Every structure is written in C-alpha cells, then in structure tokens.
Amino acid sequence: MKTPSGRTLLCMLCVFSLSLYLCMFIGSDSDYTNRHLFSIIFGTNAKSLRPLIDDNKTKIESIKKETHTIEPTCIPRNNIVFLKTRKAGGTTLQNIFCRYGDRNNLTFVLPHQGWILGYPYAFQKKFAISPPPSGYNIFCHEAVFNNDVITDMMPKNTVYITILREPLSHYESTFTYFEIGKTCGIRSYSANSLDEFFNSPSECYKKTPRNHMLLNLGATYMSFDDDRAIEMTIEHLEDKFDLVMIMEHFEESLILLKDLLCWTTDDITYFELNRRETQSVHKLSDTLKNKIRQWNKGDVALFQHFNKTFWGKVRNFGEKKMRIEIENLKIKI
C-alpha cells in the first residue's frame, strides 16, 4: 500500500480546513452565511435553489395574507328570483340582474317573445323557453308569482327578492299606465280621472283590479275583503322572500341586496330607467287619498308590513355601515 504523498496530504488538509471553515458557519442564521454555505456545498447549481426557496416562502406568506384579509365569509349568489312588480321601480333592478347574469354566463328564465312571462296570468312553465340541462339561474322578467311552479323549476338554493312601492303613488301610477280611466269611459284628463273614478265607483270597480301589488305577488281576487286572508298571504310572502325592497328607499334597498347576494358595489351600480316626469304625478286630495287607500287596503297592509321588516333589516345591517355603503355607492353612480 502506498503511503499518502505530500500532495495528497496537502489536499486532505485543504478539505479538512474547508470543512472546519464551513462548520464555523453552521448554526448561524444570517442570510449571507446560508447562501454562502449553499454555494460552497452544492456548487453553482445551489444558486438556483435559493430563489426557489424564497419564492415558496413568499408565496406561502402571500397566500396567508390573502386568506387573512379577504375572509371568504360569503359566496356570490347566482340563483335568483326577482319578482318584478309593475310600476314599482323594478325596471332598474331588472337591468341590474340582467347585466349580472350576462357577465357571469347565467341562464335566464326567458319568455318565448318580448319581455313578459304571461302577466297578468299566474306564471306557468310553458310561458318560458325550456331550460338547458344545467337548469335556470335567474328569473327576472315580468310575471305573476306562482309559488309552487316557480319553486319547482328553480334550484333549491334560490334567493327570492321583490320590490314594493308606497300604495298611493303606486295606484296612481298604475291607474295612469293601464289607462284605467279610459277603460271606465272617463274622458277627463288624468288629473281628474282618478277623482271621477272614485266618485261613481260601483260600475267600473268590476272591470279593474285593486291591490295590484298583492295580485302581482300571486294573491287571488277572492281574498281582498277578508282581512285574515290578506294577513295570511303576507305571512306566506314573508316566509318566501328573502328580501322585499322598497322603492322609496332605493339606495338602502340596493345595499341590502348587495349584502344578501354577496355582490360587489360594481354589481349593483345602476342607471335610473323608466321614471316618469315629476309634473305628471297627480296632486291628490285627502278625501281621494283615503278612498284609494280603502280600495287598496290589501296593498296598504302589504306595504306597511314590509316597510317595517325592511327597516328592521337596515338596523340589523347597521345604520352607520349603511350610511358608509350608500356614500360608496353614490361615488360610483
């Protein structure tokens, strides 16, 4: 066996001192030392390891940060029934739902033609184009609510939403829009035709409905003189609808909608559509107002109930938070 030559010995000494040198740095956690160690032990290839480790570290940290700040407290709701009551500011909302559905490739319940799903008849499946295998997502075209049929055709986790308007102005608007005066052979101009209609009521009462909002929400004509029936209808609607918005409190309504659906402010920014000139709205005498309220007492009860629950929801949401959200909304519109 050959004894190690001087050269080999020198080499071994080199390796030894190198390991000693390396050992001195082990345990140190300084960045520089670690990098130095790596490049010495693993050669130049080690350089590519370091950024990888760094990347993973920052990636993990950024994931941690994200989940911390964007708490996944809610998932946007895509299955929606918006029962658009007529003459109650629903066109603006319909526009919001249409835009959202379009952007998110959702499936609408659509009429075979036009915009109306059989109104004024209670909704039937045959009024709509058949759904694709994935089913429907959004129901937002004009219809008379038919609970059993609609519940059956929409997904289980559907959110139900509608909007109401203060009954006096709603009736006045409906009266003009449906030309009820004309239907009843009243020739005076709009400002007086309501007066005339309520002066000689009995004849024309048979030709024109009352409580348009209740009818729109699926109540039947039979029940309007029965306070208990009206009450029960309201209770059913309370159970069914997750949110009943109020046209007169439109901004608060939009914020509650956004909160319920887990949408963004951009999702609910809107343009006012279909709004009448203010001067065409009639000035009503107190006597006439009372007659209209009496005539539509189902709608009055409906509105009172849901305006009350609406403000309860605003309180639960937080009044201060509501003010801030409305400010944010106003900046966008």
Ligand SMILES: *[C@@H]1O[C@H](CO)[C@@H](O)[C@H](O)[C@H]1NC(C)=O
């Ligand atoms: C970085 O993370 C990925 C998984 O996210 C893993 O497969 C890979 O081995 C990690 N690399 C290092 C150098 O730790």
Ligand SMILES: *[C@@H]1O[C@H](CO)[C@@H](O)[C@H](O)[C@H]1NC(C)=O
């Ligand atoms: C909707 O569909 C279009 C075309 O198929 C696609 O490019 C787009 O990414 C989809 N958008 C969403 C939000 O799924």
Ligand SMILES: *[C@@H]1O[C@H](CO)[C@@H](O)[C@H](O)[C@H]1NC(C)=O
């Ligand atoms: C709804 O109720 C609130 C609180 O009671 C009231 O201030 C508001 O005037 C009501 N809205 C309408 C349109 O009557």
